[in-house]
Amino acid sequence: GAVVSQHPSRVICKSGTSVKIECRSLDFQATTMFWYRQFPKKSLMLMATSNEGSKATYEQGVEKDKFLINHASLTLSTLTVTSAHPEDSSFYICSASWQALNTEAFFGQGTRLTVV
Amino acid sequence: SQKIEQNSEALNIQEGKTATLTCNYTNYSPAYLQWYRQDPGRGPVFLLLIRENEKEKRKERLKVTFDTTLKQSLFHITASQPADSATYLCALSRGGATNKLIFGTGTLLAVQP
Numbered sequence: 001g002a003v004v005s006q007h008p009s010r011v012i013c014k015s016g017t018s019v020k021i022e023c024r025s026l027d028f029q030a031t032t033m034f035w036y037r038q039f040p041k042k043s044l045m046l047m048a049t050s051n052e053g054s055k056a057t058y059e060q061g062v063e064k065d066k067f068l069i070n071h072a073s074l075t076l077s078t079l080t081v082t083s084a085h086p087e088d089s090s091f092y093i094c095s096a097s098w099q100a101l102n103t104e105a106f107f108g109q110g111t112r113l114t115v116v
Numbered sequence: 117s118q119k120i121e122q123n124s125e126a127l128n129i130q131e132g133k134t135a136t137l138t139c140n141y142t143n144y145s146p147a148y149l150q151w152y153r154q155d156p157g158r159g160p161v162f163l164l165l166i167r168e169n170e171k172e173k174r175k176e177r178l179k180v181t182f183d184t185t186l187k188q189s190l191f192h193i194t195a196s197q198p199a200d201s202a203t204y205l206c207a208l209s210r211g212g213a214t215n216k217l218i219f220g221t222g223t224l225l226a227v228q229p
Contacts, residue, residue: 046218091157093159108159110157110159
């Protein structure tokens, strides 16, 4: 299967700082990437859909100014958590689809963010 | 909005038995229903996809059924092994231009040796 690499896998930052998470599709071109957030023992909550070369589409209740998404190329999408607070601590996961063909999604390994 | 419910309790079974996990949805019938496996601290890994016009799909020891009348999918693991212990997620997609997936709550499966 296709490989999606997410970096970093773990990050600890101080309140008020910003953190950038990268999601790369290594062996295919991802026209669409998705960002999820997952709380302990909970399911994945879709935050936003990222399309290459256009603005991301955010789900209801997700602050777009708080969670900045950039999809500058067909192999890279980034999520920046701005002015992070402890309540932003969570497990963030990206996924990528190939040409949005409604087939399986390929997920990154996730990023554990801890804001102290 | 679509609600997806899976076995809320953890499922404990003995090695060699068949594990059956349930996924129920409440609203529209999805174009696609998928099952993923997630290990602690890792991203989900795709297992099987079934389309709305399909009743059953198999892959090695895995079997998925899809009943659009009952609005339910069943996921079976036959001859279960301790290595099958993980959280299993079902996910629904309406189809269309994007592959937007809505995930269920997940079921934690523990296979005892």
